[in-house]
Amino acid sequence: MMARLGVELGPRAVRGVRLEGWFRLRARVVEVECDPANPAEAVEALRQHLGPARRIAVAIGLPLLFIKQVKLPPLSEPEKRNILRLEPERFFPVRAEELVPAVRGDDNLVFAAKEAALATWVAALEELGPVDVVEPGPLALARALAHAQLTDAVVLLDGQADGIGVVEIREGRVTRARRVFGTLDDAAAALLEHGGASGPIYLTPWNEDRVRVLGTLLPEAVVQPLPTVADIVGPFLPAYGAALAIGGRPNFARTLVSPELGGRITMRWRRELGLAVAAAVAAVVFAFASADAWRARVTRGLEASLQALQQRAAPALTLQNQLQALGREAQAIQQSERERPDLLGVLLALSKQLPAGAYLRGIRWRRWATGPMKTLHWLFDTLRRLNPRERRVVLGGALVSATALVIVLVGLPLAHHWAAREAAYTASRERWLRLATLVASTDRLRRALDERKAAHAADEARLVTGATPALAASALQGLLQRYADESSVQLNRVDVASQPRPDRPGLLAIPVQLQCQGDIYGLVDFLSRLEQGEKLLVVDELSLNAAVGVAFDPSVGPQAGQNPGPRVGPRVAKPSEYLSWSLRLHGLYGAVGGAIGS
DSSP: OOOEEEEEEOSSEEEEEEEEOSSSOEEEEEEEEOBTTBTHHHHHHHHHHHOOOSEEEEEEOGGGOEEEEOOOOSOOHHHHHHHHHHOGGGTSSOSSOOEEEEOOTTSOEEEEEEHHHHHHHHHHHTTTSOEEEEEEHHHHHHHHHHTTTOOSEEEEEEOGGGOEEEEEEETTEEEEEEEEOSOHHHHHHHHHHTTOSSEEEEEESOOHHHHHHHHHHOTTEEEEEOOOBTTBOGGGHHHHHHHHTBTBOOOGGGSOOOHHHHHHHHHHHHHHHHHHHHHHHHHHHHHHHHHHHHHHHHHHHHHHHHHHHHHHTHHHHHHHHHHHHHHHHHHHHHHHHHHSOOHHHHHHHHHHHSOTTOOBOEEEEEOOOOOOOOOOOOGGGGSOOOOOOOOOOSSOSHHHHHHHHHIIIIIHHHHHHHHHHHHHHHHHHHHHHHHHHHHHTHHHHHHHHHHHHHHHHHHHHTSBOOSSHHHHHHHHHHHHHHHHHHTTOEEEEEEOOSOOEEOSTTEEEEEEEEEEEEEHHHHHHHHHHHHHSSSOEEEEEEEEEEOTTOOBOTTSSSOTTSOOOOOOSOOOOOGGGEEEEEEEEEEEEETTHHHHHO
């Protein structure tokens, strides 16, 4: 920890306490005689005994202070201080001299010191180091006693010819302070006046003769020496308390820091803060660069391992792709099986709903395929946002500009670089884990693929077969011709020239249009073969009409939906049973069948 130097200025001597160390403070003390008008010799003596310091705090002894209870309007502490500085002769016994007052907002106790004398001492002490704090000695004494858990005390500062100081401390705060000129009788009278004659009274410096006199004057009081705090004896406690005040940013209105010195302290504090921030930023940048280099090495090693693992996982990837393709095809076949229409059920329901003797001259059914609706994006969602307004700089300066420059030119690029590297590392790591899992489960995937092929054989047999979609369409045409012959239906037209279209994942739909003629028995038998035949055929549209000039009765013959049984031969239909119909259907063709089979 930096060396701190606390100095107490007295009318005849200067006491110094030097504190060093981090966890356990080490202290050195010295007392040198001084001439208040010529502080250079005393400062040189302090340099020889204690050396220079990084920070200096000054406590002004009670004989060099003006002390008074001043009642001012309820203003802020800086405003009260300005009032006292504006007219010091109105409140203190001075003439044509500038004072530096120390005020507090919660009481009327005011300490003041001559600004010219303070400036002389501060200029001399700054040869040892920068002065951060100048405060009244009683406040520094109260701070030192608080470190010894002594928050209530009455202290007599026996300056003899320079007067006797009386300081009353309650709850760690100086509530009263005065300097009594005369003998101990006058000091005892001052204590009796304010009710401080009972209880312990701390005397410094300790003198047995003076203690006996006080014991005679104040029989109820217990006179004790000031306690030793952190190996610091009583006479040096004000200097020790001043050294403890170093480290924070003080409220200048409560100290004896002049406006000029306060400006220098503020500028020094800001400069050191800027340097500390710059050092912290540099440390963060170096740490980030080191972590980034380490992460880059790890990523390169992972990518090298990933390339080797990818070669080992190639067979497993092939098995997995085949297994997924078979799964998609099986799911598509089952979905098409579930969703295709039940035309025989429609005819049965229609025959039940029509009254007896009714004739139906025509029927048309169409299967509509609807897809998911697409959401239209509103126009204003695509508009680019305007750039935000530039903020006006309120507290600028070199520190803010440098910090912003470091963040923009160094911090943000490093953050983006780190985020990109982490994303790449995470993706590579996940891919490595997937490939490692695939390599470990190659045998399991091979067994699953064999089981899936065996289970899928029955479904795959229901697809239209052929080396190409054109050959599959030709085979489908032959199948429909066979169904028509077996159902005693006259097939007038079969059109399979349309282009195949994607239907389900992994399946192509081969469209077919046909026109037929026959009786009601032939229609039912033909539709039954389409639904229950060896191939999976999906009817998209059915248009049914009676023969020209002749109506038909759907209730004639076996009930719709029943298997009419094998046809023995051609049957001559009655005029009321003669029908013509057109069908639009499609068969399913395995688009990835060749790839899976290989």
